Amino acid sequence: MIRTVIDIVLAALISVALTLAVVTWSKTSTLERQIAEVQRGVKENSKKIEEAAKEAKAAEEHGAPHGGGGGDAHAAQAAPHWGYEGAMNPAKWGDAFPVCGTGHSQSPVDIKGPFDKATQPIKVEYKSGPLKILNNGHTIQVMATPGSKMKVGADEYELLQFHFHRPSEELIEGKPSAMVVHFVHKSASGKLAVIGVLMNEGKENATLRLVFTNAPKQEGPETLVPAVEFNPGDLFPAKLNYYSYEGSLTTPPCTEGVTFFILKAAGSVAREQVESFPFKLNARPTQPLNGRKILSN
Ligand SMILES: [Zn+2]
Structure with missing residues (x-):
């Protein structure tokens, strides 16, 4: 009986630990995905800024x-x-x-x-x-x-x-x-x-x-x-x-x-x-x- 209770408690503990691990992992991966997305966004924006600067420079050189x-x-x-x-x-x-x-x-x-x-x-x-x-x-x-x-x-x-x-x-x-x-x-x-x-x-x-x-x-x-x-x-x-x-x-x-x-x-x-x-x-x-x-x- 005691053994069964210990087994149940252990099983519950393991399940909680597993859940926690999964949640942490998914949170981390979501966070990583979000960071990657932000980084991609920043990269795209800086590309756009670079292109805009290039265009502005060309406009300056060639005039309106x-x-x-x-x-x-x-x-x-x-x-x-x-x-x-x-x-x-x-x-x-x-x-x-x-x-x-x-x-x-x-x-x-x-x-x-x-x-x-x-x-x-x-x-x-x-x-x-x-x-x-x-x-x-x-x-x-x-x-x-x-x-x-x-x-x-x-x-x-x-x-x-x-x-x-x-x-x-x-x-x-x-x-x-x-x-x-x-x-x-x-x-x-x-x-x-x-x-x-x-x-x-x-x-x-x-x-x-x-x-x-x-x-x-x-x-x-x-x-x-x-x-x-x-x-x-x-x-x-x-x-x-x-x-x-x-x-x-x-x-x-x-x-x-x-x-x-x-x-x-x-x-x-x-x-x-x-x-x-x-x-x-x-x-x-x-x-x-x-x-x-x-x-x-
Ligand atoms: Zn002329």
Whole structure:
């Protein structure tokens, strides 16, 4: 009898001990699982943080997208990043902006003869105003004073903005200039026309000094420099003879239907001025003519 009681007590004790052991083991294993899960979570999060940091860095390098040659500089804000070097260099623009890859009337081009005769002279009537300037991550851009006009024959365009490329995007018989200024105009019907003023390395350009000394080094919104009264026409040479052809925006989305007028007379820019420009390289390589005619006057 006593033995039976001892047996029962022993059995009970063993069962309690076993239960305790099982509970402890399962608790430990649950805890271990939970720790492993948290660790995995931390790892995934830090991966995500790393990726976000990488993306932020890429954004910083390439800058926010913009309409570039176009007037609608903010239309493409949500578009993918692009640049002149790195993963989204000009050869890759077509991956994200189809026209850049498939268009047959793309800009810039290498300008060389034979030329057709241009018959319409261009006339430029720009207005003076305070300097409104921004760094959009791809170039330095100056906003036009409203009422600044350009006329070609019966066509009238209004100047929207002008901006810079280093070196010039246009080649003249295979040769680039140190820089080019693109004056972007829009007609009442929405057609775009760009006048290109090439700048060869030489003596200092006093008008450019006004622009470059006020050019933001970092990407950011438009700033007004009220003390500086400025007329973009001062960047023009005396003679407005030109080469002309039908092309596109030279930046994504590379929209076609843009008429280019590249002035034959070039301005000058000092080497120090070129070097002070915040972008070392912001020129798209030349594109095939695909049978397009270049006019000359
Ligand atoms: Zn341009």
